[in-house]
Every structure is written in C-alpha cells, then in structure tokens.
Amino acid sequence: MEPSKEKISNSLKKLEQIVGWFDAQEEVDVEEGLKRVKDGVALLKELKMRLKKVENEFEEVKKDLETEE
C-alpha cells in the first residue's frame, strides 16, 4: 500500500531522528547502530518507491453527481 502523506512526513522525521541518534552518540554501539541503519534503509526504500514514476489517475465526477441528483 502506498504511504499516506502523514506517513511520508513521519518516515522523514524518523529518518532524521536516526541520523540525529548517530550524531548524538559519543561511542556508537555497532549492534544498535546496525539495527538503526536497517530501519533507516527500509524507510528510504519505501520513500524512494513513492517518488517512483507512476502515472496519475484521472476521473470525472460530474456523472456521479448527475446520477445522484
């Protein structure tokens, strides 16, 4: 399922937090670091997918309106 805009925003925030975590550590626990990198890569992958070229869908709604009215 394609991520919603809230999810995109949250994912970007999470990515930022992951990078921030590395910056904040004086000594990075490699195990923990690796886990976070894995999470980060998964987020990046998902977000990159959202930027992949996908045709826009176009729908006319007037007919729907006319049948309902």
Added chain:
Amino acid sequence: MDVMPKPPKRAKRSLQSKLPLARVFTVSGFLDRVNAVLAEERDIFVQGEISSIQVLPSGSYLTLKDKEDESILQCYIPPRTYHGLGIELEEGMEVKVGGAANVWKPKGRFSFLVTTLELAGEGSLKKAYELLKKKLEVEGLFARKRPLPEFISRIGIVTSRTGAVRDDFRRNLAPLGLKLYLYDARVEGARAVEDVTRGIRWFNERKPDLDVLVIMRGGGSLEDLQAFDNEKVARAVFASSIPTICSIGHHRDVTIASLAGDVETSTPSFAATFVNASWDRLREELPLRTQELDSAFETALGAARARTDAAGRSLLHFFVGLFRSAENFESRLKLEFKRIMARRAELEARGGELFGFAAQRFEGLLRARRERLLHLALRLAGADPERNLRLGYSILFASSGKVVKGPEDISIGERITARIRRGEVDAKVERIRNHGTE
C-alpha cells in the same frame, strides 16, 4: 453580444397568427393569452443600462434603459435569483439579463422576469469588481492564506471538461501516482457561477479528504471571466475547507475568487508546479538522508574499527611481550644449561682427579691386603691337615663323623675312623688313656 433585435417582428407575427380574428377576450383571458404567447419565446437576452434599481424583500425591480433611444424595460428579479447573482448592482451598470417577458395581471404591467443576469461592458465589470473587492477585503476574505499540504496526492479540479486548461494542468504534473477528480463546470456564461460554486461545495461535501482543490479557467476578457469576479464564487472558495489553488487566466487584475483562494496562479501549468513542489522536501531530503545515514554509520564503524584495532594492537603488544619473555626465558634456560654443563665438565674433571687419588689409595690397600693374605697363606700352609698327614700325622673321626680332639670325644667299643695319608683306617676303641687337661 446577444442583443435582442428591435422591434421583435417575429413575435408580432406569431401573436397575430395565434389570435382568432373576431374573438373577444376578457381582460384576464387576453392577458393569459398574451402571457402564453410570450412564454413560448425562450432564451431571450436583453442588454441595457440600469437606470434604476430597487431591492425589496419581495424581489428586486430593475429598469433597463436603451442606450440609443432611451427605451425602457421594467425587469423583475425574484429574491432567490437576486441573492444568487453575487454581483453588486448599481445604476449606470450595463447588464445582460436572460429570462422571459410577461404581463403582471393585477397592474397590467409588462415586465421582464429575470432568471440570469451578467454584467456587460468593461466599465460595469470594472465597477462591480472594485465594489466587490472592497466589500470582501473589509470582511477579511483575502487575508487568510492557508499553506498547501506537503505531498499533495489527491486533487479536486473544478473546470470545464472541454477546456485546454485541464490538459495543461495534467501535462505539467509530475507522474507521482496522483488521483485527480474533475468536476465538469461551465466557466463562462450565465450558468458559470452556479456550476463553479456547486463544484466547490460538491468536493467539500463528498471528498473532504482531498489535499487541494484547483479551480481553473483559461484567460479571457473581463466579461468572460466575470463568474470569477462574483461574490458567490469568491465566498464558496473562501468557505472551502479543502485548501484552494485558483488558477484563473488574468484580466488586468487578479480575479476576486483568486484573491479569496489560498494560492493564486495565472496559469494551470503554474498550478501544477505548486503540486509538484509539495514533494520537494521528499526529493531533496531523500538523497541527503541517504548520505547522512551512510556517513553516520561509516563514522560509527570507523570508530568501532579504530577501537578494535587499538584492542588488537594491545593484544599483539601483550603477545609480543609474552614471546619476548619466553625468548628471554629460553635464552636464560640455555645459559643455565650451559652453566650446568660447564659445571658438570668441571666436576667430571675433578672427578678424574679424585678417582686417580682413590685408585692410588686403593692400590695401596690392595697391596697391603695382598701382603697380609700372603702372610696368612703362609700361616695357613703350616696348618694344612694334608701337609700333616703327609708328615705322618692322622686324624681321628668319631662314629658321629666329628674329629676326635680328646679322650672325651670317644668311648670304649666305639668304631672310629683314622684318616691317614692316602687313605683311612677303621678301628675299635679298646682303651682310653686320659693325659689330663692342657
């Protein structure tokens, strides 16, 4: 401009053909008949200048004046129609009214029942524009500008399905799998105001989760665009809970609807760039975050590697120390061994000396012993029984086999044996003579 030609000859002919020649009507019957004939004339538009206007709860009364011969047409606008106009009418404005003519029977007054009204002529349009702009500005309709959401995915479009703007907009959108919904609305003419406002309302009611609503129309004259200088449309735009982009081709000034919208663009392609730009943060941040994550982890790994290397070096140092100690130990061991061997050699050397000394002493001892033995041998040789036997002595053995050394060792009658040189003699004791003790 659709101005009704005058006089309406066609209507006259039509009236004559439908009235029987010698028929007498009642007043009411005649007016009914006239109204019936008038009602057959549809899609009538009349253009003229407002010479007077009276707005009452029961309806608005408008007098239209012909600019050339100052002919007068009384018009009636029902309250609902008037409130739906969205135009501030003033005397002197030129308007084009649509509707039908009839005679109001109680007063026998001929009037035009207005169903649509549009402004005509640049002056009127400009005047109405300024009036409306001032009014809505005071109300604060142009002050609120909501930011467009990020990552716009679902878009409602209010425009004509046949217009080129729709395609311009679509063509300029980045292919991001966006969902576009088109509400086909007339964007010009008497029905435009109603269509556009309905479209805006429809999306707000039926698809309130849209990210943005785009109201579009291509460029045109002040008159062509007047639906977007309309109070109704402007209020509908302002009332939209979905953020709006108004992309309406400009006349000299920005349309009132555009002023009431959140974002105003002059072309549909520019509206598309706003949608595309809502994805900019993702486009920009992704490579940045990828790089940051990569470098953060690389730095962390580097630090860990450095720590491991340091630990490795310490370990190596320790082992090297250990090996060195072992080497030292070995060389010490070797040294000790050499010392021991040297000592041993020394001891061996000394041992030789001692041995010589001992041997010398031993030889002395042996010599003394030999001499002693010789002496003893000489002495023994004197005590040898065989030698005595050879000299004539004999040795007596009692019957018990024991050597008889004195008279007490034998008894009378006992058989004894005498050993002599080269033989033995058996005898019997007959008499014993004891010579006393020694």
